[in-house]
Amino acid sequence: EDQVTQSPEALRLQEGESSSLNCSYTVSGLRGLFWYRQDPGKGPEFLFTLYSAGEEKEKERLKATLTKKESFLHITAPKPEDSATYLCAVQAGANNLFFGTGTRLTVIP
Amino acid sequence: GAVVSQHPSRVICKSGTSVKIECRSLDFQATTMFWYRQFPKQSLMLMATSNEGSKATYEQGVEKDKFLINHASLTLSTLTVTSAHPEDSSFYICSPDRGSEAFFGQGTRLTVV
Numbered sequence: 001e002d003q004v005t006q007s008p009e010a011l012r013l014q015e016g017e018s019s020s021l022n023c024s025y026t027v028s029g030l031r032g033l034f035w036y037r038q039d040p041g042k043g044p045e046f047l048f049t050l051y052s053a054g055e056e057k058e059k060e061r062l063k064a065t066l067t068k069k070e071s072f073l074h075i076t077a078p079k080p081e082d083s084a085t086y087l088c089a090v091q092a093g094a095n096n097l098f099f100g101t102g103t104r105l106t107v108i109p
Numbered sequence: 110g111a112v113v114s115q116h117p118s119r120v121i122c123k124s125g126t127s128v129k130i131e132c133r134s135l136d137f138q139a140t141t142m143f144w145y146r147q148f149p150k151q152s153l154m155l156m157a158t159s160n161e162g163s164k165a166t167y168e169q170g171v172e173k174d175k176f177l178i179n180h181a182s183l184t185l186s187t188l189t190v191t192s193a194h195p196e197d198s199s200f201y202i203c204s205p206d207r208g209s210e211a212f213f214g215q216g217t218r219l220t221v222v
Binding site: 036041042043044049087089096097099101102 | 113115118119141143150151152153154155158200202204206207208209210211212213214215216218
């Protein structure tokens with residue numbers, strides 16, 4: 001059975017304090033691993049898709065990496081506007097996504 | 110990213126009434142639309158997959174007679190929550206099937222009172 005586990009559940013950072021969010025997955029035939037940002041009451045906003053172990057992608061203060069068992073979302077020098085819930089999802093056999101429960105990030109000024 | 114328009118963004122309805130949620134894919138002809146829901150502090154879970162011109166397929170535990178899906182065209186899919194009850198209160202989100210890409214609507218917060 002496919003499983004996606006995100007940790008920590010919640011994370012509070014001081015502005016400028018870099019950290020990483022983890023997404024561990026167990027899935028048969030991974031086709032892609034997706035990262036999204038979700039603000040309260042909004043739909044997920046696409047950040048990255050990673051397809052194979054060793055792949056890395058960057059966007060502003062965010063960098064996503066992928067291994068055969070997990071993915072990390074690194075946040076460098078975060079700002080208060082980075083506060084959101086970050087979701088990880090996998091795509092396996094079908095085209096729909098299987099999501100983790102997310103990490104709620106709060107960046108304190 | 111893709112443009113997906115979902116309406117309404119929020120709705121409050123009385124128990125026993127029905128609510129229709131629309132999802133439009135504005136820049137992509139979607140033969141398939143995924144419908145997810147998200148309960149508080151839980152992950153997005155796939156509810157059903159709508160297919161243009163054919164019946165929708167539902168995930169285990171999702172009542173097809175309660176959640177009516179119509180995929181009228183390549184750009185429009187609707188989800189109707191019939192005879193809504195408080196336990197149907199949730200956040201409903203659509204996502205057109207674009208293969209290896211996945212973009213989402215803004216979501217609909219349904220509250221049944």
